[in-house]
Amino acid sequence: MSRKLYLDNAATTRVGKEVIDEMSKYFDEFYGNPSSQLYELGRRSKEAIERARRTVADFINANEKEIYFTASGTESDNWAIKGVAFANLNKGKNHIITTKIEHQAVIHTCEYLEKFGIETTYLDVDKYGLIDLEQLKEAIKAETMLISIMFANNEIGTIQPIEEIGKIARDNKILFHVDGVQALGSVKIDVEKQNIDLLSMSAHKIGGPKGIGGLYIRRGTRIDNLVHGGAQERGKRAGTEGVQNIVGFGKAVEIVKENFDSNIERITTLRDRLIEGIKNNIPDVVLNGHPTKRLANNVNFSYKYIEGESILLLLDMEGISASSGSACTSGSLDPSHVLLATGMDHGTAHGSIRFTISEETTEEDIDYTVETIKRIVDKLRAMSPIKNDEDLKKS
Amino acid sequence: MYTAEVMDHFRNPRNVGNMENADGVGQVGNPKCGDIMKIYLKIKDEIIEDVKFETFGCGSAIASSSMATELIKGKSIHEAVTMTNKAVIEALGGLPPVKVHCSVLAEQAVKSALYDYAQKSNKVIKGLENYKPEDDEVHCH
Secondary structure (H helix, E strand, O other): OOOOEEOEOOOOOOOOHHHHHHHHHHHHOOOOOOOOOOOHHHHHHHHHHHHHHHHHHHHOOOOHHHEEEEOOHHHHHHHHHHHHHHHHOOOOOOEEEEEOOOOHHHHHHHHHHHHHOOEEEEEOOOOOOOOOHHHHHHHOOOOEEEEEOOOEOOOOOEEOOHHHHHHHHHHOOOEEEEEOOOOEOOEOOOOOOOOOOEEEEEOOOOOOOOOOEEEEEOOOOOOOOOOOOOOHHHHOOOOOOOHHHHHHHHHHHHHHHOOHHHHHHHHHHHHHHHHHHHHHHOOOEEEOOOOOOEOOOEEEEEEOOOOHHHHHHHHHHOOEEOEEOOHHHOOOOOOOHHHHHOOOOHHHHOOEEEEEOOOOOOHHHHHHHHHHHHHHHHHHHHHOOOOOHHHHHHO | OOOHHHHHHHHOOOOEOOOOOOOEEEEEEEOOOOEEEEEEEEEEOOEEEEEEEEEEOOHHHHHHHHHHHHHHOOOEHHHHOOOOHHHHHHHOOOOOHHHHHHHHHHHHHHHHHHHHHHHHHOOOOOOOOOOOOOOOOOOOO
16 A cells, blocks of 8 residues: 555544643653642642643633533533533423534434433534524524534534524523534634533544543533532532543644644645545535535535445545445444435435545645545446436436 | 455456346345445356346445356356355355345345346246345335
């Protein structure tokens, strides 16, 4: 294999040396339990946590007292939704509004809450993956306690009008939770300007370690704990803190903050080069997601008449790592719920491939990817019994 | 995830392509489930002289089709009809449990092509008496 090209940065990212160096001290040098405040070693750990907390808070224009560390973006989503739901149980508030394209961490949590008599409305999206603000307004009831909408979609990269949604939530005195896991580091997040009450974050999507997430909780928000136990995280999230992971999260944010604008601009240019390259060189492709309101690093196309897992296997043989919305790669029977929600037919949805680039991606990488995916698509189409839309309809 | 044999048949599929004036053609599966297989047969004196396949599907679907065509090529139609999905799995050195349906589809594609041949040539193939081409209802496995 001549080349290794990692284009699955929405799945996870490489942890940089600077981050690892910063973290490594907290394994064998400053290994004290942050709850052990009576000796220096414990205080060092506590200080490191608080430094990271300030960095994360600054990054989203929050106060450090509003940031809580969790074990993952998924835990943050669970905490935000269950925590608000349980705090409102038996108070006549039993309705949540979310969308059909949320991450499983949100959708499966809302499904679980049905057991407790909590109803959820799942908003539709248009062919670009955008919600309709009018439908949102109509879905609001007297019983609605929470609106939970992702900032940007992990599969198709579509960015929602978060500020407008936040305003609608605020005007109706409903809490607004945003799953910001994919958006953090790629879009400017400002919890004040965007009227966000709860924001889920994850470190490993932005060059930090796996196993560490964060939840921003606006001061004064009524929310139950999810994890009960000791007094860590100001009594709101029990369990000894993963100090080295928290430190890694903080460092990753620090690095993303430097040159944020110029980095995003550069990645966006590369993204558009990849989009144009694929559109101009391969017939019968559909760009999934919005052409401009999309994450700087996300390129997701459906290649008609072929299936995504086959494409991924052949890409892997050429050294390229990517991901697919095909059912064959998910272990479920249906292709991506996100693509189906945009109105795409099953056959076309099975042929979707997502490339997510990083600041390490070069122009040469992009051109290699275009050339490689074209070769693979040609090969698989030559093998397929489906040659056009009519064949697709007939079968 | 896949055996070396599966990867070999996926990477270098045997008998891939279509066939003009085929004596029997069978297509099974549907785009909703994410796999479609089409098998073409050239039959002379009840012997499968040539076979081709076209497949829309995942790696194991392509490998299963390729292996199935290898298993029936040169065989009599009466032998070919007894080819089971288990034989395909065995020849591939195994398939992950979630991919077993690909081998089932390969068996069905062969049967469907043989059925088409039997219909066109007014022949009876033992083992196909009760065979019905797929109904329209979609069942993903």
